[in-house]
Amino acid sequence: MSVASFAAQAQELKIGYVNTERVMREANLAKAAGAKLEAEFSKRERELKEHETRLRAAAEKLDKDGPTLSEAERNRRQRDLVEQDRDLQRKRREWQEDLTQRRNEELSLVVERANRVVKHIFETEKYDLIVQDAIHASNRVDITKKVIDALNAQK
Template sequence: MNILSTVKSLGLAAALLAAGSMAQAQELKIGYVNGERVLREAAPAKAAQAKLEAEFGKRDKELNDVAARLKAASDKLEKEAPTLAEAERNRRQRELVEQDRDFQRKRRELQEDLAQRKNEELAAVVERSNRVIKMIFDTEKYDLIVQDAVFASARVDITKKVIDALNAGK
């Protein structure tokens, strides 16, 4: 190996060391967002919940009324069963079974409809939240923002900032 190539190698090594030192000198800017807290506390999430309650509240109340009527009819049949003719008792039992089957079907439909709408509303809130997080990432020059961390210190937690931005309508 000649002296010129040794000097070049040493110069390259020194440059790499200097670049590595500068990279270590710059700290990473990391943020953490508690997604569950955002979905619990942000105004758009609360508005979505209120919208769902308004949309499905009437159906839920109607089903609760039907359930109460079915229970009352069942209790009445149970009381009167010893004094009823067998044919009448069987007829009323069949009616109750049919009414209960219809009630259960409507309850399932309500739950499925509610789950679907809840997912739609949740997806819209998550999308807005992600846009806000991206905006904070870009404007404040973060290197990394994570969600769903096992542990995060309050120093890197930007959840309140995200909630405030969502509440401000950004």
């Protein structure tokens, strides 16, 4: 009798599962955040690549011209190259840190909106439990598409 009672209670539970990674990959809001970051950081990335190309060309020129240069001139050019390389590495590190910080900011906004959508679904559809990023979940409890659709419907 108690087993039948427990089985009846278990059937009454309404459980949902949300794949956060899929939401972050497929939701228009997340795609827009990615495009915004691309637009914001692509110019600096291009400048870094150009700087790297110029530095590589200068190093090749030094290798080619090295035998004909005086030792003092060769040493000066090598110091300049080392200094330029340090500058490039510093700029690349700053760019990466800025990109990471902005990506985290943008993604946190997407996560916040997605969590509000999940909470709304939880309350309006009377779920008992909604989990994110489970190891295994059946399609029967997967509400990821519903969350993505609700996010995409928002303006």
